[in-house]
Amino acid sequence: CANCFTMIIWLIRLVWDHLLCILVCIGLLPNGNFKDGPAKSQLNGTVVMGRHSIPNWEISGFVEYIQSGHQQGGMVVAVPEGASAVRLGNDASIRQNIRVTRRAYYSITFSAARTCAQAEKLNVSVAADSGVLPVQTVYSSGGWDSYSWAFRAKHSAVWLAIHNPGAEEDPACGPVIDAIAIKTLQPPTKSKGNMLRNGDFEDGPYIFPDCPWGVLVPPMDEDSCSPLPGWMIMSSTKVVKYVDAPRYRVPHGARAVELVAGREAALVQEVATVAGRSYRLQFYVGDAANGCKESMVVEAYVAAASLKVQYQSQGTGGYRRAMLDFVAVGNLTRVVFQSLHYHMKVDGTLCGPVVDDISLVSVRKRAARRLLM
Numbered sequence: 095c096a097n098c099f100t101m102i103i104w105l106i107r108l109v110w111d112h113l114l115c116i117l118v119c120i121g122l123l124p125n126g127n128f129k130d131g132p133a134k135s136q137l138n139g140t141v142v143m144g145r146h147s148i149p150n151w152e153i154s155g156f157v158e159y160i161q162s163g164h165q166q167g168g169m170v171v172a173v174p175e176g177a178s179a180v181r182l183g184n185d186a187s188i189r190q191n192i193r194v195t196r197r198a199y200y201s202i203t204f205s206a207a208r209t210c211a212q213a214e215k216l217n218v219s220v221a222a223d224s225g226v227l228p229v230q231t232v233y234s235s236g237g238w239d240s241y242s243w244a245f246r247a248k249h250s251a252v253w254l255a256i257h258n259p260g261a262e263e264d265p266a267c268g269p270v271i272d273a274i275a276i277k278t279l280q281p282p283t284k285s286k287g288n289m290l291r292n293g294d295f296e297d298g299p300y301i302f303p304d305c306p307w308g309v310l311v312p313p314m315d316e317d318s319c320s321p322l323p324g325w326m327i328m329s330s331t332k333v334v335k336y337v338d339a340p341r342y343r344v345p346h347g348a349r350a351v352e353l354v355a356g357r358e359a360a361l362v363q364e365v366a367t368v369a370g371r372s373y374r375l376q377f378y379v380g381d382a383a384n385g386c387k388e389s390m391v392v393e394a395y396v397a398a399a400s401l402k403v404q405y406q407s408q409g410t411g412g413y414r415r416a417m418l419d420f421v422a423v424g425n426l427t428r429v430v431f432q433s434l435h436y437h438m439k440v441d442g443t444l445c446g447p448v449v450d451d452i453s454l455v456s457v458r459k460r461a462a463r464r465l466l467m
């Protein structure tokens with residue numbers, strides 16, 4: 095029975111792919127925190143000499159291996175997570191071959207700190223997909239931030255590369271990188287009773303269990319994969335912050351989005367609508383209990399309607415539900431959220447209002463119809 099045989103092979107492959115995924119697809123990549131460093135003979139000072147000197151990684155260009163307490167220009171470079179990291183000089187990169195499941199969606203999370211270069215950026219790529227993440231603005235008080243990026247696997251083994259495209263006078267200026275993790279994302283599907291995908295933000299990039307600063311979701315092109323399934327971040331260089339319940343207060347479920355960049359970044363989802371039909375948008379506005387004690391305003395735009403939601407934050411957690419009724423004007427409606435103002439904590443880091451549990455439903459004008467009958 096040839097058919098059964100192909101079927102069994104197919105099943106074994108399916109199980110195998112899934113097993114591989116369970117093995118590698120959530121948490122740190124092999125030696126993702128650079129705990130295993132190069133042998134002493136492979137280092138000239140901090141500069142890594144061999145292409146394959148760092149276990150599990152392949153490097154190119156000026157890459158330094160840095161351990162916590164390392165000084166540069168009189169400043170200590172603090173290294174979290176495992177106490178070692180790599181610095182990518184001009185045009186340097188690190189890469190690792192990773193096993194994934196074809197056609198599945200993945201998000202990459204890594205921590206980075208900027209050093210002395212101007213307009214620091216990192217180019218993250220998997221095969222032909224790439225994204226340039228701005229790492230210039232620092233969002234946490236320790237100088238380290240976690241960034242996310244997503245891709246859809248076209249093959250079962252792919253090269254994940256992080257490249258510093260910078261060209262600084264001092265080749266030792268460039269971002270320090272640590273803790274690279276991967277997580278499988280669900281394909282963006284709608285949940286029952288909500289026209290929006292991932293409206294509660296429960297699916298999103300991996301958040302390191304021991305890092306207190308959330309994960310930044312950078313701006314992306316309209317056609318690229320989002321680490322926050324269903325949602326796009328539109329901005330030139332700014333981000334939104336993905337926060338989770340154990341460390342922050344979130345209005346609903348376990349995860350939410352903090353709008354940390356004022357009007358410079360928008361959280362956007364496009365949804366199919368019927369022109370002329372009425373819809374209702376509902377969402378929570380609150381604060382993450384992270385000491386952001388400010389008077390906040392979230393503005394939601396949808397079709398020709400908009401709503402400004404005021405929220406007085408005590409910085410200790412809390413929220414309110416907001417509602418906006420509107421009539422669709424086209425086949426596609428963009429749902430857009432922005433923080434109207436910039437906010438800052440006492441330590442000088444950016445913060446802002448939290449949005450969560452966003453729902454969109456079609457409403458019939460029942461009351462009006464009853465009046466007509």
Ligand SMILES: *[C@@H]1O[C@H](CO)[C@@H](O)[C@H](O)[C@H]1NC(C)=O
Pocket residue numbers: 138
């Ligand atoms: C180590 O670096 C110094 C300064 O960049 C260089 O002069 C020297 O040749 C290097 N040593 C080795 C063994 O590559």
Ligand SMILES: *[C@@H]1O[C@H](CO)[C@@H](O)[C@H](O)[C@H]1NC(C)=O
Pocket residue numbers: 217218219221222223224225226257259
């Ligand atoms: C980023 O890296 C990818 C893969 O190496 C490359 O194709 C792409 O052109 C790079 N993008 C930029 C802006 O440098």
Ligand SMILES: *[C@@H]1O[C@H](CO)[C@@H](O)[C@H](O)[C@H]1NC(C)=O
Pocket residue numbers: 369423424425
């Ligand atoms: C909506 O879609 C229909 C059918 O796909 C098309 O005929 C119509 O022109 C579209 N309307 C608008 C406003 O885009």
